[in-house]
Amino acid sequence: MPEQILVKLGGSVITDKRGDCTVDRKALDSIATVLGASNFAGAVVHGAGSCGHPEANRYGIARGVEPSTRIGIPVTHESVVSLNREVVASLRREGLAAVGIHPLSTCTTEDGRIASFEEEPLRLLLGLGCVPVLHGDVVMDRVRGACIVSGDQLVAHLAPRLGFARVGLVTDVPGVIGPDGEVVPRLSRANAGDLVIGASGTTDVTGGMGGKVAELLGLADAGVRSHVLAADRITDFLAGRPCGGTEVVPEGA
Numbered sequence: 001m002p003e004q005i006l007v008k009l010g011g012s013v014i015t016d017k018r019g020d021c022t023v024d025r026k027a028l029d030s031i032a033t034v035l036g037a038s039n040f041a042g043a044v045v046h047g048a049g050s051c052g053h054p055e056a057n058r059y060g061i062a063r064g065v066e067p068s069t070r071i072g073i074p075v076t077h078e079s080v081v082s083l084n085r086e087v088v089a090s091l092r093r094e095g096l097a098a099v100g101i102h103p104l105s106t107c108t109t110e111d112g113r114i115a116s117f118e119e120e121p122l123r124l125l126l127g128l129g130c131v132p133v134l135h136g137d138v139v140m141d142r143v144r145g146a147c148i149v150s151g152d153q154l155v156a157h158l159a160p161r162l163g164f165a166r167v168g169l170v171t172d173v174p175g176v177i178g179p180d181g182e183v184v185p186r187l188s189r190a191n192a193g194d195l196v197i198g199a200s201g202t203t204d205v206t207g208g209m210g211g212k213v214a215e216l217l218g219l220a221d222a223g224v225r226s227h228v229l230a231a232d233r234i235t236d237f238l239a240g241r242p243c244g245g246t247e248v249v250p251e252g253a
C-alpha cells in the first residue's frame with residue numbers, strides 16, 4: 001500500500017470567509033489538481049469556513065443545543081455538507097475516488113471531545129485506495145446535546161489511530177506566527193508556552209490558530225508529527241520536500 005497522508009484543508013483556504021457559504025472554487029480546484037497529480041493516497045479533512053461557522057455561531061452550537069435551538073443542527077450540518085459535496089466533486093474530477101464521510105453520522109462527543117468514532121469504514125476505504133473526505137461538523141454530544149467538532153480535532157483523533165505517515169494542515173497563513181511576526185519553524189510543548197496565538201479574524205467557533213495548535217500539541221503527545229503550511233506549498237509537502245511552515249513535534253524530538 002502506498003504511503004498514506006492525511007491532509008486538512010482549512011475552511012478559510014477553500015471558502016471566502018466573508019460571505020455566507022461562498023466556496024472559493026478556484027482555490028479548491030487548484031488544490032484538487034495538485035492532489036490528483038500526486039496520485040494522492042490517504043484522507044482529506046476540511047474545515048467549514050463560511051459554510052458552517054456562521055450557522056454554528058447563530059445557534060450557539062459550540063456551547064450546546066437544547067430543544068429551542070435544535071434546528072441549528074440540520075442547518076449547520078447541511079451547510080458544511082454542501083461544501084463537502086463540492087470538495088468531493090472537485091477531487092473526483094481529478095481522478096481520485098473521493099467519498100464524503102460525515103462526522104454527525106459516525107462520531108459522538110462527550111463535553112466537546114470525541115468519545116467514539118466509527119473508524120472501520122475509513123480503514124476499509126483507505127485499503128481500497130479510496131480517499132475519504134471528512135469535515136468539521138455538528139455532532140451529537142452526551143453532555144451538551146450537540147456541539148461542534150473541528151476538522152483539527154478530527155485530525156488529532158484519527159491520525160494516531162489510522163497510522164498516517166504524514167499529516168499536513170493547509171491554512172491561509174504561512175504557518176504558526178511567533179511574537180516577532182516570523183513563522184515558528186518547529187513547535188513542541190517546550191516552546192509553545194512562549195507563544196501568544198491570535199484568534200481568527202472572521203467568525204470561527206473552534207478557536208482559530210490557538211485551537212489548531214492545542215489539537216496538534218495533543219497529536220504530538222500521541223507521538224505524531226504534523227505540519228502547518230500555506231496552500232501554495234502543498235506540492236512540496238506531498239512530495240516530502242521542505243514546505244516551510246511550522247512542524248509540530250513531540251517534546252524532546
Ligand code: IPE
Nearest residue numbers: 011047048049052136151206
Ligand atoms: C468547523 O470546522 C465546523 C463547523 C463550524 C460546522 P473547522 O473548525 O475545522 O473549520 P475551519 O477550518 O476553522 O473553517
